[in-house]
Amino acid sequence: MILSLHHFLMLSAIIFGIGIYGALTRRNILGVLMSIELMFNAANINLVAFNHFLYPERVWGQGIVIFVITLAAAEAVVGLSLVLSIYRTIKSVYTEKMNILHG
Amino acid sequence: MEQSLLTLIFGVMAALLIGLSIVVVTSRSVFRGAIALTAALGVVAGLFVLLGADFVAASQLLIYVGGIMIIMLFVVMLSQRPRDHMDRQTNEQWVWGALFSLAVTCALIVQFRAVYRGIFATLPPAPTTASVGRLLLGDMVIPFEAVSLVLLAALVGAVYFGLSKKERGR
Numbered sequence: 001m002i003l004s005l006h007h008f009l010m011l012s013a014i015i016f017g018i019g020i021y022g023a024l025t026r027r028n029i030l031g032v033l034m035s036i037e038l039m040f041n042a043a044n045i046n047l048v049a050f051n052h053f054l055y056p057e058r059v060w061g062q063g064i065v066i067f068v069i070t071l072a073a074a075e076a077v078v079g080l081s082l083v084l085s086i087y088r089t090i091k092s093v094y095t096e097k098m099n100i101l102h103g
Numbered sequence: 104m105e106q107s108l109l110t111l112i113f114g115v116m117a118a119l120l121i122g123l124s125i126v127v128v129t130s131r132s133v134f135r136g137a138i139a140l141t142a143a144l145g146v147v148a149g150l151f152v153l154l155g156a157d158f159v160a161a162s163q164l165l166i167y168v169g170g171i172m173i174i175m176l177f178v179v180m181l182s183q184r185p186r187d188h189m190d191r192q193t194n195e196q197w198v199w200g201a202l203f204s205l206a207v208t209c210a211l212i213v214q215f216r217a218v219y220r221g222i223f224a225t226l227p228p229a230p231t232t233a234s235v236g237r238l239l240l241g242d243m244v245i246p247f248e249a250v251s252l253v254l255l256a257a258l259v260g261a262v263y264f265g266l267s268k269k270e271r272g273r
Contacts, residue, residue: 002223005223015124022127026128034175045150051154054222063243066239077174088267
């Protein structure tokens with residue numbers, strides 16, 4: 001069996017599904033953030049695989065992956081400092097407790 | 104021979120990645136989930152190497168595993184209480200969440216199998232660092248500069264939200 005494009009695509013689809021499950025069902029806000037990182041990585045695998053198998057002479061896919069990694073870093077930093085700030089205010093990291101704006 | 108070796112490596116990496124991701128979303132201890140996520144990101148870097156994206160693999164290891172995951176582990180350690188291990192870690196809608204994610208995964212797999220079946224690599228992997236650099240400072244220079252602005256905003260936002268209320272008032 002030779003490696004082909006749809007092996008990588010199927011792997012990333014499975015990882016993406018696991019990430020969706022985590023983002024929908026974790027009670028802990030940090031778990032939700034980690035599931036979102038998993039989904040970013042599934043998309044990155046897709047981009048690099050398309051680059052390698054369909055357009056091997058150019059590197060646009062890899063360039064976009066660099067941007068995704070950078071933006072994921074920015075998102076994680078802001079998100080985590082928000083989590084710390086929320087934890088300081090309501091002393092909990094569970095999403096169902098975060099209803100101060102609920103009225 | 105070499106192809107079957109590559110396939111074997113891919114299979115091992117895929118099994119490892121799926122197992123680690125399941126640990127990330129299901130483990131009761133968030134700390135254990137974060138450690139599993141670190142390992143999973145390392146495996147993804149290995150997949151990038153397999154796909155001939157050496158520069159992306161290096162930045163994945165440096166930024167994700169070395170940067171983001173360290174911050175995440177710190178926040179996990181700062182925001183947990185000892186009895187959190189005993190609590191249930193999923194909410195009431197986990198059945199519907201599982202069904203929804205299963206549906207999305209099946210749809211993606213069916214579609215990918217239908218459209219992208221039997222496409223093989225035409226060129227062997229080659230070093231890409233030089234061409235990625237030329238791309239980032241050539242055709243992609245405007246998004247590159249925009250990302251620097253986003254990073255500045257994220258930096259300021261992180262410092263602001265990280266301050267306590269008393270320090271923020273000053």
